[in-house]
Amino acid sequence: MAENMKTCDFLQQNLQDKIMDQQTERQLVVQMLEYRANKIDQQVLNELLKNLVLKYADAENKLSELNQLKNKFLGMAAHDLRNPLSSMRGFSEIMLSGLTGDLNNEQKEYLTIMFGTSNQMLLLVNDLLDVSVIESGKLDLNLQKVSIKKIIEDRLRLLAHLSQQKNITVHMFSQEIPEVNVDINKICQVIDNLITNAVKFSPPGVSVYISAEVKKGKVEISVKDEGPGISDDDREKLFGAFQKLSARPTGGEKSTGLGLSIVKKILDAHHGSINVKSLDGKGATFTFALPTED
Secondary structure, three states, X not given: OHHHHHHHHHHHXXXXXXXXXXXXXXXXXXXXXXXXXXXHHHHHHHHHHHHHHHHHHHHHHHHHHHHXXXXXXXXXXXXXXXXXXXXXXXXXXXXXXXXXOOOOHHHHHHHHHHHHHHHHHHHHHHHHHHHHHHHOOOOOOOEEEEOHHHHHHHHHHHOHHHHHHOOOEEEEEXXXXXXXXXXXXXXXXXXXXXXXXXXXXXXXXXEEEEEEEEEOOEEEEEEEOOOOOXXXXXXXXXXXXXXXXXXXXXXXXXXXXXXXXXHHHHHHHOOOEEEEEEOOOOOEEEEEEEEOOO
């Protein structure tokens, strides 16, 4: 009887061992299949990722080519338009001055419209040429050591008629600041844009404040106005090309929507920066910084 019990236990244990072996075998098979499936999934994923990267690179190259073509077309079109527009503006200005003879009121009215329109179109053409040159990577800077304070004072004298027409008082405050290494014409373009914008968007009879100081090894120039300010939505697209903002010029002045984008690119080329602080309805302060080192 005891011997039969031992035999039964042995057979039962042997059966359990076989069941365990079969379970282990099944587990191994399942693990192997899962590993295989995961490996195939990873290969498929890698292939998809590779295709996406190649398609993205191809799309980026095509976009770059189209952008270069766009810049070339803009440059050619603007260049071809500039000469006839300059002639129209020049001839109308000469005739308005009376050098070609007396004009009646109707002739003066038509010539004034012609002069204003051709001048506005010429400004747009010049902005388009600037954008074309800058975006094509061909912005060459003629760097010189200059006094930024003197540049601001000179530009204020040249632009005084704009503020006088709207009875706007311009105040300037400046520390003793070191000379900076800049392209004079390009920085004049930056200063002109910020000053004319401050006057353009300010109501008559207010003030514009300009300051120049040194902070943390940089020369900072700020232009503060008492205009309508800049909304949060407008601030996000402020330095983009061809952007029209909700704030409108207060004296019927025109805007191409290119000025601040050009300003940003010019300052980037000088390793400078620009930012704006504004509350909607409470004016705006544009501040740009230039490094004092070479």
